[in-house]
Structures are given as structure tokens and as C-alpha cells.
Amino acid sequence: MDMDPVDQARRLADGLFPDALAVILAGSTAAGRATSSSDLDIAVLVADGGETYRETIRFEGRLVELFVHTRAGRDELFAADVASRRGVLQSMYAAGRVLVDVDGEAGRARELAEASLREGPPALDPRTVETKRYGLTDALDDLADAGDRVERLAVASVVLGVAAELLLDHHRAWTGGGKWLPRRLRAADAGRGGALLEGHLHLCESGDPAPMLAAAGEILDLVGGPLREGYRRTWHTPATPPQHA
Known part of the structure; x- marks a missing residue:
């Protein structure tokens, strides 16, 4: 017992x-x-x-x-x-x-x-949102073009993670890992979050990326739309500390 x-x-x-x-x-x-x-x-x-x-x-x-x-x-x-x-x-x-x-x-x-x-959690920095928009745009292009099934699934996991983070940030909602990610998505936005999850499931089961492309594209539009040309990020190398004898 x-x-x-x-x-x-x-x-x-x-x-x-x-x-x-x-x-x-x-x-x-x-x-x-x-x-x-x-x-x-x-x-x-x-x-x-x-x-x-x-x-x-x-x-x-x-x-x-x-x-x-x-x-x-x-x-x-x-x-x-x-x-x-x-x-x-x-x-x-x-x-x-x-x-x-x-x-x-x-x-x-x-x-x-x-x-x-x-x-709720703090809003993501606008520059971080911009970088994630750029990354999601690139991943959606790769997902649409992927011919290899293994590569398509790998790209789909990237799309799921970045699109989920952008959607949750849009709602100032908490995120989560593993089983908590779908729970948080459905709680924050049952329509868009649910469509993203169902699109991912459909792709995994059938190999068809169309529903996931549509769902992630809608989320991308919600946070400013695709970002390709015009994206620029500058890195600043920290100053080297003086060397002492």
C-alpha cells in the first residue's frame, strides 16, 4: 500500500x-x-x-x-x-x-x-526585446526553410522558447522551465500561448511547421514585428586593469 x-x-x-x-x-x-x-x-x-x-x-x-x-x-x-x-x-x-x-x-x-x-517580474530591457525579436525572426526563417526533420525540430525548440519569453514579457507574466512553461503560457495568454504550444505539438507529430510559424509570427507582431535589416548591436570591451610590477 x-x-x-x-x-x-x-x-x-x-x-x-x-x-x-x-x-x-x-x-x-x-x-x-x-x-x-x-x-x-x-x-x-x-x-x-x-x-x-x-x-x-x-x-x-x-x-x-x-x-x-x-x-x-x-x-x-x-x-x-x-x-x-x-x-x-x-x-x-x-x-x-x-x-x-x-x-x-x-x-x-x-x-x-x-x-x-x-x-510580477520586471519588464525586459528594450534592447533585450529587440535582440530576441531579431533572434525569433531568424529562427522563423530557418524553420520555414528547414528540410531536415531533425534540424526542423531543433529550430522549433528555439522558436518555442524565444516566442514564449516574448509573450510572457508582453504580459509581465512569470515564466518557467519544463512542465511549468506551458502552464505559465496558458495562464498568461490562453489564445496565443495555446496556439504556440499546439503548433509545436503539431510540428513534432506531423513535421508540418505552418501552425507554429503562424502562432509565433503573431507573437512577434505583438512585440514589434520581424527584425532583420537595421538591427545593430555594439559590444564594449571592458577596460584592461593596469598591470603592477
């Missing part, structure tokens, strides 16, 4: 972090979608003076991803997640299941996380 993952998470918290200020169970287990092979994603807030680290362990046969941090470490990780535009730890606190809450620490952390998520 499979062990209940929530009960496992509680035993882990009691056994490994008896002095924790807050313990949050996140991911598929907290959402009620866990399977027998699902891992446990657990955020642990410890007292000042403790360590901030991420560690993967196995507990009672189940894989566990631990996100352990002090208050200061939590704030630094929040800032790093904003910079990466992913909001990983914020999402864990905002949507996770509270297992331990000493003196309201979990509730205060959740309020901080929800405020950060509402604010």
Missing part, C-alpha cells in the same frame, strides 16, 4: 526540522495530483543563524527536494527568483500547504510571496 505523501512530509518535518519556524509542502502533492512516484517539494524556514541551501534527499523511499532558508535567505531567494522571472519559491509559499507555522511565520511569508507574485 502506498504511503500518504502528506503524512510522509509531516514525518519528515517532525524528524529532520523539529525547530523549523515554517514548513510548506508544495508542488503536485500539495495540489492533490501526486502519484506514487511524485517527489515532495518542501520549503523550510529556519531561525536566523541557520543555513540557506537546497538539497535532494530520499525519505521513506520517496525523493524529496528541500528548500531550506532563514528569513534573510528567503528574501534573497525571492529576489533571485524575480531576477530569473520564475518566482519559484514565491509560488511554493503562495500555493503550498502549510505543515508548520510558528507564531504566524508561514502566514507572513505567504503574504510576502503573494505580493511579489502580484507585482
Whole structure:
């Protein structure tokens, strides 16, 4: 009989972090979608003076991803997640299941996380958007011309990633990796994001790039359109520090 993952998470918290200020169970287990092979994603807030680290362990046969941090470490990780535009730890606190809450620490952390998520990631620098427009224009040209199936799939992955980033930035929406990318896309723009994902799936299954070309082209138009001639970027070489004898 499979062990209940929530009960496992509680035993882990009691056994490994008896002095924790807050313990949050996140991911598929907290959402009620866990399977027998699902891992446990657990955020642990410890007292000042403790360590901030991420560690993967196995507990009672189940894989566990631990996100352990002090208050200061939590704030630094929040800032790093904003910079990466992913909001990983914020999402864990905002949507996770509270297992331990000493003196309201979990509730205060959740309020901080929800405020950060509402604010959204910072907008990409206009020069970065321009560079991504140029890259997507080039990738779409390659996708339309690709005759080799392996090359077409490789280019399609580039188109998916850049078009997704531009669309999410247009909406000031959080991005994600792996399974979180389609989730973020559908949440931010079900129409355009969904069309991009379906176009990519159609290409992978049939080899036909037309729907993906159309979907990514619409996103490109949304952020300023194709960019070819006229694109220019200047690199500045850092000054060489003086050499001392």
C-alpha cells in the first residue's frame, strides 16, 4: 500500500526540522495530483543563524527536494527568483500547504510571496526585446526553410522558447522551465500561448511547421514585428586593469 505523501512530509518535518519556524509542502502533492512516484517539494524556514541551501534527499523511499532558508535567505531567494522571472519559491509559499507555522511565520511569508507574485517580474530591457525579436525572426526563417526533420525540430525548440519569453514579457507574466512553461503560457495568454504550444505539438507529430510559424509570427507582431535589416548591436570591451610590477 502506498504511503500518504502528506503524512510522509509531516514525518519528515517532525524528524529532520523539529525547530523549523515554517514548513510548506508544495508542488503536485500539495495540489492533490501526486502519484506514487511524485517527489515532495518542501520549503523550510529556519531561525536566523541557520543555513540557506537546497538539497535532494530520499525519505521513506520517496525523493524529496528541500528548500531550506532563514528569513534573510528567503528574501534573497525571492529576489533571485524575480531576477530569473520564475518566482519559484514565491509560488511554493503562495500555493503550498502549510505543515508548520510558528507564531504566524508561514502566514507572513505567504503574504510576502503573494505580493511579489502580484507585482510580477520586471519588464525586459528594450534592447533585450529587440535582440530576441531579431533572434525569433531568424529562427522563423530557418524553420520555414528547414528540410531536415531533425534540424526542423531543433529550430522549433528555439522558436518555442524565444516566442514564449516574448509573450510572457508582453504580459509581465512569470515564466518557467519544463512542465511549468506551458502552464505559465496558458495562464498568461490562453489564445496565443495555446496556439504556440499546439503548433509545436503539431510540428513534432506531423513535421508540418505552418501552425507554429503562424502562432509565433503573431507573437512577434505583438512585440514589434520581424527584425532583420537595421538591427545593430555594439559590444564594449571592458577596460584592461593596469598591470603592477
